[in-house]
Amino acid sequence: MAKLDILRFPDTRLRIRAFEVTAVNDVLRLFIDDLFETMYHAGGIGLAATQVDFHKRLMVIDVSESKTEPLCFINPVITHKEGVEIMQEGCLSVPGFYEDVERAQAITVKALDKNGEAFELTADDLLAVCIQHEIDHLDGKLFVDYLSPLKRGRIRRKLERMGKDLVNQNIRPESTL
Ligand code: QAP
Ligand code: CO
Numbered sequence: 820m821a822k823l824d825i826l827r828f829p830d831t832r833l834r835i836r837a838f839e840v841t842a843v844n845d846v847l848r849l850f851i852d853d854l855f856e857t858m859y860h861a862g863g864i865g866l867a868a869t870q871v872d873f874h875k876r877l878m879v880i881d882v883s884e885s886k887t888e889p890l891c892f893i894n895p896v897i898t899h900k901e902g903v904e905i906m907q908e909g910c911l912s913v914p915g916f917y918e919d920v921e922r923a924q925a926i927t928v929k930a931l932d933k934n935g936e937a938f939e940l941t942a943d944d945l946l947a948v949c950i951q952h953e954i955d956h957l958d959g960k961l962f963v964d965y966l967s968p969l970k971r972g973r974i975r976r977k978l979e980r981m982g983k984d985l986v987n988q989n990i991r992p993e994s995t996l
Contacts, residue, residue, distance in 0.1 A: 820852055820853060820856050821853050821856065822853070822856055822857050822860050823853055823854070823857045823871040824871065824872075825857065825861065825866075825870050825871060825911050825912060826869075826870055826871070826872055826912055827912055827913070827914065827978060828910075828912050828913045828961055828963060828974070828975065828978055829975045829978070829979065830912075832869075832872050833869060833870070833912055833956070833959065833961060834959040835869065835874045835959055836874075836957070836958055836959045837867075837868060837869055837874045837875050837876045837877075837956075837957040837958075837959075838874060838875055838876065839875075839876055839894055840875050840876055840877055840893045840894050840931070843893060843931060843933065843934065843935035847877070847893075847933075848933055850868075850873065850877075851877070851879065851891055851933050853871075854866055854868065854871065854877070854878075854879045855879050855881075855889055855891075857871060858879055858881070858911070859881070859886060861911050863911045864880065864881060864882045864945075864949055865878065865879070865880040865881075865882075865949045865950075865952060865953045866878065866879050866880075866911060866953070867953045867954075867956030867957055868957070869956045869957055869959070870911060870912050870956060876893065876894045876895065876957045877891075877892070877893050877894075877957075878891075878892050878895065878953040878954070878956065878957065879891050879892075880892070880946070880949050880950065880953060882945050882946050882949055890940075891932060891933045892928065892930040892931075892932075892950070892953070893930055893931040893932070893933070893935075894930060894931055895928050895929070895930040895950070895953075895954055895957075896928065896929050896930070897926050897927070897928050897950070897951070897954065898927045898928065898929055898939070899926060899927035899941075900923035900925070900926050901923060901924060901925040901926070902923060902924030902925055903921060903922075903923065903924055904921070904922060904923070904924035904944065904947075904948065905919050905920070905921045906919065906920060906922070906944075906945070906948050907919050907920075908920045908948065908952060908962045909962075910952070910961065910962055910963075912956075912961065913961065913962070913963055913974060913978070914978075916963075916974050916977075918962065918963070918966055918970065920948075920952075920962050920965045920966075921965070922947070922948050922951045922952075923947060923951065924943055924944065924947065925941065925942065925943040925944075925947055926941070926942055926943075926947045926950060926951065927939060927940070927941045927942075928940050928942070928950055928954075963975075
C-alpha cells in the first residue's frame with residue numbers, strides 16, 4: 820500500500836479527460852487500494868484517479884461516518900438524474916475551500932466494481948453529489964468551475980501563493996491571510 824500525492828488546483832493535469840479502463844486486473848486493484856489509502860489518510864469522502872495524476876476512469880468514495888463503506892467505481896456512467904440540490908462542496912485538490920454547488924439530488928449510476936462486475940446504484944443527497952463531483956474529475960472538471968470567475972480567481976491565487984508544503988502540512992489558506 821502507498822499513499823499518493825494529490826494534485827492541487829490550478830494544476831493543469833487536473834484538466835485531463837481520463838481514458839476508459841479496459842482491463843480490471845490485479846495491478847489495477849493494487850492502485851485502487853492506494854486510492855483508498857490516500858483518500859482515508861487525507862480525510863476525504865471521495866477521490867478520483869485524476870487527482871493523483873492517473874488518467875483512467877476510476878474513483879473511490881466512502882461517505883459513511885465510520886469509514887467502513889468503501890465504494891469503487893470503474894468507467895462510471897450516470898444513467899438518470901432527478902431533482903436539484905445545493906450542497907457545500909470541498910475537494911482534496913482545492914484544500915481549505917468550501918462553496919455551494921447545485922447538482923442533481925438523486926442519480927442512478929452504472930459502473931464496474933473492483934472485480935470487473937457491472938453494477939447499478941441509485942443514490943441521493945451526499946452520495947449522489949459525491950458521485951457527480953468525482954465523475955466531473957474524470958472529465959477534467961472541478962467544483963470551482965461552477966463558481967463565479969471572481970471566486971474561482973481568488974481561490975486560485977490563494978492556492979498559488981501558498982507553497983505545496985504548507986498545504987501538505989495542512990495549513991489552511993485562510994490562516995495565511
Ligand atoms: C467531494 O471531497 C465532495 O478542503 C469529496 O482541507 C465534498 O473529500 C462531495 C477535504 C463535499 C460532496 C460534498 C477537503 C479534506 C475533503 C479539504 C472531499 C480539506 C480536507 C474533500
Ligand atoms: Co474533488
